[in-house]
Amino acid sequence: MLSERMMLLVSQIYLAILSLVLAVAPQYYMLVFIIYFIAIMGLGMYTARGGGGTRVPREEVEKARTLLKEDKAFELAMEDEELVRQFAGQAKTMLIMFMLFPVYIVIFRAATTYYNDLVARLQSLGVPNETTAGFIVWLSVFESMFLISQLSRRIVARSGRAQPPMVPHGFRVTERGIIVKGSLGQVIGFPLPDGSEVKLNETKNYVEIKYPRGNRIRLYTRKARKLYEYIQRYGIRREEGQDKGTEAI
The missing domain is CATH 2.30.29 (PH-domain like)
Incomplete structure (x- = not known):
């Protein structure tokens, strides 16, 4: 099983790859969004099975x-x-994580709506080309979703609920x-x-x-x-x- 540090490194590389794909071909944003969540679920299953x-x-x-x-x-x-009580607590945790899904959708849709404006703004600030600016935009989007996910996990972990x-x-x-x-x-x-x-x-x-x-x-x-x-x-x-x-x- 990969260590927590290695899992973090793998996730960052994965986010960078997705961002690069969207910077080159932004029309595939929905496909990439679906792949992102399939991968997150896969990593979760892998973690659960490890050790x-x-x-x-x-x-x-x-x-x-x-x-x-x-x-x-x-x-x-x-x-x-x-x-049984621990399972009930875990169900509440999963519900909290599921409730974040609409937040991710809002962030992603906002990025697609204002994508051209954000790219133009970055280029005006000195970013050399459109692809690089697009990469920065999408990487910021994925990193913000990743940060929200990590913060929610830490908050749940500090709530004192024993994980089953x-x-x-x-x-x-x-x-x-x-x-x-x-x-x-x-x-x-x-x-x-x-x-x-x-x-x-x-x-x-x-x-x-x-x-x-x-x-x-x-x-x-x-x-x-x-x-x-x-x-x-x-x-x-x-x-x-x-x-x-x-x-x-």
Whole structure:
């Protein structure tokens, strides 16, 4: 998974490319606008999926001996009142982000309406040519939308709302990893990355894996103790006599 700094760099390069395309061919503004939001959604899905263990081929995980299978994980998760409250908070956060969409449309439409005036103004200020001026206009538009998005995320993060972990609808554990059901075929390879934490909560029937970068995945099952022991045995890389990164709640 890309680091937060690398993700920021990638997004800035992407915005610069979109701005250059529009500066050369401004008539494609609506197509670029759609591509922009598809990419944002794609990055969000990529981020949500990231952090999943050692890179083990999916085929290798699938062919390994099955240790445990759980098809009703999400049903058990809905019995966890604390998790349900966290999901409700997440829904409110998503609503806030969705409400920003009209703001982005207004900004984008304003840019298209006053595009020629803005380009002329920049050229009068010494910008050498129309393409460069157009690039500056569109980059300013995309950066303003990006800034609004980042500020809203930080405001939500500072509100104190706990973000829920990823909770798959089902999963299968083998000797080489965990195959997650309903998450674009995500595979968590064993062993887990160094620094990962594994927590057992038998009262609420789950085992939670927390990766070094903070991503969490919570696996609900009536056989939480057995799942915990399997992850301890096959998923934790440790030296002899070492017992780190694990905890029972």
